[in-house]
Amino acid sequence: MTDRDLISHFDADETTIRDIVSDTLHGADDGELYVEYSQNESLTFDDGRLKSGSFNTGHGFGLRAVAGEASGFAHAGELSLGALKRAASTAKAVTAGYTGAYAEPPRGTNTRLYSDENPIGAPSFEEKVRLLGEIDAYLRERDPRVRQVSASLAASHQVVDILRADG
Known part of the structure; x- marks a missing residue:
C-alpha cells in the first residue's frame, strides 16, 4: 500500500x-474522513556497532463530525467497510437532533511541500549502517579523547487522504 x-x-x-x-x-x-498510511524507520549506532533498529508500517482512518461545540470521533486501524460503518455510527451520534450548516472547505494552496518519494527506501539499509559506521570512525579519528560515539538516523513517510462530505 504505497x-x-x-x-x-x-x-x-x-x-x-x-x-x-x-x-x-x-x-x-x-x-x-482522514485516511493515513505511514512508515517509520530508526537506526542507532553506538560504539562501533548497530545498537538498535526499528521499522513500522501502519494504516487506518479517523472519522470526525462536528456539531456546534460537540465533536464525534471514531477511528480504526483497518480499512474495511465494517469498521467505517461502526465509526460512522459513533461519529454521527453527535449530530442527533442538530441541524448545522456545513463549513466551507479550506482553500487549496496548490503549494507542494514534499515530493512523492519515500525516503526510507534509499539509501539501502546496508548503506545507512555503513554511513553510521563512517560517522563513528570520523569522530574517533578527529580526536583521540573521544571515548563514546552515538549516532542515529530516522526517516518517516506518510500519505494522507482527507475526504469531506462535499467531496
Whole structure:
C-alpha cells in the first residue's frame, strides 16, 4: 500500500465510502474522513556497532463530525467497510437532533511541500549502517579523547487522504 489513493484500499468501492461519509456528516457543521498510511524507520549506532533498529508500517482512518461545540470521533486501524460503518455510527451520534450548516472547505494552496518519494527506501539499509559506521570512525579519528560515539538516523513517510462530505 504505497499509492496516493488510500480510499481505494477500503474493501468497498469509492462511491460507497463517499456515501457513508456524506450521510455521517449530514447536519454537521464540519467533519471529514482522514485516511493515513505511514512508515517509520530508526537506526542507532553506538560504539562501533548497530545498537538498535526499528521499522513500522501502519494504516487506518479517523472519522470526525462536528456539531456546534460537540465533536464525534471514531477511528480504526483497518480499512474495511465494517469498521467505517461502526465509526460512522459513533461519529454521527453527535449530530442527533442538530441541524448545522456545513463549513466551507479550506482553500487549496496548490503549494507542494514534499515530493512523492519515500525516503526510507534509499539509501539501502546496508548503506545507512555503513554511513553510521563512517560517522563513528570520523569522530574517533578527529580526536583521540573521544571515548563514546552515538549516532542515529530516522526517516518517516506518510500519505494522507482527507475526504469531506462535499467531496
